Amino acid sequence: MKSIQTKFITLILSCVLLSSLVIGGAGVRIAHTVVDRDSAQIMNLLCSEKASELDGLFSRIEQSVKTLALYTSEQLESLERLKTDPDYMNAYTSQLMSVAVNAADNTEGALAVYVRFNPKFSPPTSGLFWSRTTRNGNFEELTPTDFSTYSPSDTEHVGWYYVPVNNGAATWMDPYYNQNIDVEMVSYVIPIYRDNETVGVVGMDIDFSIIEDVVSGIRVYDSGYAFLVDTQGMVVSHREIPMGTPMGNADKSLIPVVSELENGTTGSSLFSYVWRGQDKELSFRTLRNSMHLAVSAPVSEIDSARNRLILHILTALVLISALSVLLTVIFTRRLVRPLKELNAAAKKIAEGDLSVTISHQTRDEVGTLADSFQKTVDSLQKYITYINGLAYRDPLTGVKNKTAYLEAERLMEERMRTGRPEFAVVVMDINGLKEVNDTCGHDFGDILIIDACKLICRTFKRSPVYRIGGDEFVIILENADLAHYPELLEEFARGMAGCCGGRPGESLSIARGIAIYDSQTDLVFANVFKRADDAMYQNKAAMKARAVSKKEDAAPSSPADGVKPL
Incomplete structure (x- = not known):
């Protein structure tokens, strides 16, 4: 037979455990939802912030080149004279020189500036080309690249001219390595047209390290980092993968990442993938130059806040349950103690022993019952004493x-x-x-x-x-x-x-x-x-x-x- 105390403890503990399961389950579920949402917001906001920072840098470079291109177009009096008059071409080039150098001097990360004319009607080295011979050196005038030396299909050497012209629009070229000054560069080139005919191009070569510095400085959680990928899924800047390496070739687990980047589907959520056996998630944004900035972090670090919150919830539930058990035991003991005493007193009375005293009194219904029981025992004892007096005393x-x-x-x-x-x-x-x-x-x-x-x-x-x-x-x-x-x-x-x-x-x-x-x-x-x-x-x-x-x-x-x- 179960005691009242056991029944009380079982009832209260069942209620506590049920409440803990409901509240804890809701807390864990909310922790999953809220923390996952916050983690996605953190990474997306960071990615958006850094993408905006890079886009601002690209925008300033573009503005410098556009200003030079506009000036170049406005100062051209006649395309025919440019084609037929070598003296005019030289004077026109000299007129552009100071503006071009000044624009490059005032453009962050600019390593070279050039204005090149269409090789179809101009000498193969026509135009101007000013470049820094060292990363931090001054601009110096150099002989422009000789178009006659390279085929128009030679993208490595003259792609900076033919790609924008063929595109018919301003173009960001893919980064490349300049062996002359040991610098990685990225170029922005704008084609110039007059009367539906190509006049030439205006462009600047930008030190790619200023972009890499922004990317390498991005940190998220403990070991999360950022990287750049171009539109073909080639690595542009990565802490572990060399530039120019196809991401899919670096590790087959990155093939879904390439597809995701090409589709451009990330938004408020994070994209999950596996890199070298480690579960990771990333967020990315497409930049002005069509590159993709991706921010990646291990799932274990992203979920650490959620796991800590869940641990705190579970710890709180355990403490609350333990405290509930303690309070339940104390409460039920205080409640059951007078009941046990009443039960023991009732057994003594059933055995004929009326010398009982109820010592535990409480200010509740049990206390009232104990008081009434004690009064009943006292009255019964007096009555039995009286009866015994009649039965055992000589009148x-x-x-x-x-x-x-x-x-x-x-x-x-x-x-x-x-x-x-x-x-x-x-x-x-x-x-x-x-x-x-x-x-x-x-x-x-x-x-x-x-x-x-x-x-x-x-x-x-x-x-x-x-x-x-x-x-x-x-x-x-x-x-x-x-x-x-x-x-x-x-x-x-x-x-x-x-x-x-x-x-x-x-x-x-x-x-x-x-x-x-x-x-x-x-x-x-x-x-x-x-x-x-x-x-x-x-x-x-x-x-x-x-x-x-x-x-x-x-x-x-x-x-x-x-x-x-x-």
Whole structure:
């Protein structure tokens, strides 16, 4: 059978666990949603911010080249003169030179600036070309590239001219390595037209390191980084993959990344992929020059905030559950303790023991029940005490009656079976009670019984006194009264001489006999009582004989002590 405390704890713990599962599950789900969304926002915002920074750099470069291109177009008086007049071409080129150099000087990362005319109608080295011979050097005039040396299909050497012309629009060229000054470059070129005919191109070569510095400076989470890829999926700038390497060739796991970059589908969400056995996610943006800026980070680092939040949620739930268990145990103990006490008290009462006291009181319904129970027990005890008084007390004298004597006899026999108690039994009988009742009435007889009982109780004040018949009393002596029984009997004899016997001129007369328990001969309590009763009758006979002799002889006779020799 389960206790109330167990049921309470089971109920409350079930509620706590159910609430924890619901709240914890909702918290974990929210943590997944919110943290994943925040992580995507962090990476997308960072990617957008850095893309805007790079686009701003590209925009400033474009603006410088557009300004030079506009100036070049506006200063051209006639395409025919440019085609036919070498002096005009030289003067026109000289006019453009200072503006071109000034534009390059004021453009961030510019390494070279050039204005080249259409090789179909101009010498193969016509135009201007100013370049820095070192990364931080000054611009110097150099001989332009000789178109006659290279085929128009030679993209590596003259692609900077033919690609924009063929595109018919301003073009960002792919980065390339300049061996002359040991610098990686990227070029922006604008074709110039007049009367639907190509005049030439205006362009600048830009130090690619200023772009790489921005890319390499991008950090996200602990080890996340950024990289650049062109429109064909070729690596432009990467911390681990060399420039010009197709991403799909670097690692087959990157093929989905190339497809994603080509599709340009990233937005608010992140794209998941695997790089060298590590789960990663990336966000990317397409730049003004058609390159793709990608920001990538390990999933473990992206999810670390979510995992910490989930750990905190679970820890909080465990602490709340543990605290709930502790409070439940404390509460149920406080609640059940008085109930247990009530249950134990009820069992004692069922066994006949009314000496119970409810000590734990609470200010609630249980406390009210305990208080009512205690009052009921007290009332029942008083009632039973009253009933016992009626059942075990002699109504005339107030001492214990024969029922109480039989109970005392039973308890003493149990002690005799389990040990060796030391006790004695005194049997007393009032002499002449019948004669007083017959001659003076029962009221005087009752007075005689009461006076005799008072003397007995006064003499044996530390021993129980039982009235087992109309004129017969039994006293069970133990401890001090047993040790001093001779003195008590002498005191009793003196007391009788001073008490009235119920009729004028007569003193109280009570026959008495005593027997001390002997464990060797007395098998039951009745054996001790029998010997005391026999001694009482012998004493009664002796007292009667002395009374008769006293009437016959005028001479006084010596009183007998009425004690049977032991």
